Amino acid sequence: MSISALLTQYGDRYLQALFATWRLTAFSFFGAVVIGIVITVLRVCPISPLRVFGNFYVQVFRNIPGAALLILLVYALPYLNIVFPYEICVLIATVLIPSAFCSEHLMSGMNTIHPGQIEAARALGMTFFQIIRRIVIPQALRSSVLPMTNLMVATMLTTSLGSQVPLRPQELTGIVSYINTRSAGGVTAFAISAALYCLTALFIGALGGWIDRKVRILR
């Protein structure tokens, strides 16, 4: 099938799929960052059971394969009388997994801060929360820009899990198998999706690189 024939027949669906992937990526990334921050707070708080829980959470979702998590959410949870719509299952999976990695990035971002700076702030009479707000968070955020950029691309790749359940509208991976089971879309059908993924990744990468150059901390 030629590219023009494919686009006249399925152009709208591709556009919808692209937006679906973007939307899913944006929501998942936002959710992952929020949960990642919460988990990171737990991991560095002085309450040891919460630290243990935070570390456990990260190890579980860092190491579970996306397919296994999605299957548990879609097929296993109903046996516990917990049923989510397909969209929500995909969203949960694409939030939980990147959130673990987000927390890891934030931890290493915080570890770039020299402990002496915290002591210096303390010696100046800053309280704990002032130190967190003025010294720790700004530095951790600014040195996490590139890892967060990579996290966003990784989140986008994870949203391809959406192809494993019936989504409406489909995202960029699901649409390829849809087209190929209906008519022989062939290599072209793949190429279009792949190109759209790649362009999105390149755009995210360029944006992240630009922000990083603006805020990078000289050491």
Added chain:
Amino acid sequence: MNRPEIQDVLYEAPGPKTRRRIRLFTILALLLLAGLLAAIVRQFAVTGQFQPKYWFFFARLTTWRFLGEGLVTTLGAALVGSALAFGMGFLLMRGKIRGNPVLRWLCTALIEFTRGVPTLLFIYFFFLIVPGTGWKLSAFWKITLPCAISACGVVAEALRSGVNAVPKGQREAALSLGYRETKLFYRIIFPQAIRFVIPSLIAELVIVLKDTTFASIVSCADLMQNAKVLISNYDALLSIYLVVAVIYILINYMLNRLSDRVARLLKGGGSAERRAA
């Protein structure tokens, strides 16, 4: 040199009031977590998921042998896939660093392409398109090849950053001894570079291993696929998927631990790294 972790410097040694507060919150947190656990256990009990019919077969050797066979396939696919990814990644890295502008551009494009496209799309390509071309592939290769292709760009970039981390002086010293480019790269630069990137290569193995869980799409009898067979045999979905998920988590956890340990070991030894840092 050996800095304390951030969570240990964030808080100063607590005074008596702070100590009391920490004790109180520790107890509250324990209660909260116990409550969470109790809620999960209760949900299992209420829905009858603790019934022996969902668990008895885990006492049978045949169950574990069958899962083990699947696990061997999974590990095989992950190892072979990683090895292939390493080979392809190495070629891409060499092409991007040296080679003429056309080759350099091509390698850069391939790296960005494989890094920007989800593994699932490659898997569907091998599932839907490749059979039509007459290229006969076994199920094993139909999952291993796309996983390898998906990983090779990341490997190439990891290798490249390793090569860039080798101090410039090494190259200059070797040139001054009369080394030529090719020999210089294989004898001086690459052996040092590989030590920087071993941890990220192990981490890449984890990613490939996770990607192989899609093997059932191409009907390859990996751990996940064999779990599905067990499920239809015993009509016990939740228990089997849960156990399989735990197996995956444990394997990847151990690989990540290994990667951390190797990273620490390499940082401690090796004088070249220390000078570079």
Added chain:
Amino acid sequence: MAPTPMIELRQVNKHYGRLHVLQNISLTIGKGEVVVVIGPSGSGKSTLCRAINRLETIDSGEIFIEGQPLPQEGKPLAEMRSRIGMVFQSFNLFAHRTILDNVMMAPMDVKGISKAEARKEAMRLLERVGVADQAKKVPAQLSGGQQQRAAIARALAMHPDVMLFDEPTSALDPEMIGEVLSVMTELAREGMTMLVVTHEMNFARSVSDRVLFMEGGCILEDSPSEEFFLQPREERARAFIQSVQESRK
């Protein structure tokens, strides 16, 4: 009645595991006094310095600042610390802010001073330590000596009653030590109460009022500077002075 001392330590003890790093230390430092602490590494002199604003906790004993016991936590501790300036070996300037911001930050955050006022005072202090022309740069763009002088300005911006210096020149290249010491000398001349942990014997001799010689967690000698350098009472102090002077040659 004697005036209230600026700093007073009563029978302070501290252990690191089995190591007894501060052994029954008692010490008073009067207002306006400049006290130098010398001694081999691991003698506990840094720990002593850091215990005074509770960057290190102590196991037993008491510490008083102007007659008030050093608070153990919370707001009272932070308030007390804001009255005690501290200068570190590794400068510890906040890497993400400019030099000017570094000096303005604590007066605004801790004392609630207005931005305009904090800026005026910060510029005055940077002028005084001679790095006003670097105000808009970030720490990593400055030399070690410039960073340390900025760090002194940052501590002075809180208008502390006493300044603690924990080996302020040990991380500096030799050619930069002088510029930092001259700022410290000027500060001493103006009557600042100072406790200085250092290996700079010339500074100790010419600027300080008193020298403490520490070894193995004990203060072995506490003498007026002139006396100490003319005729140290302790044999080990004499050996130490000699070894430092030889290594500097």
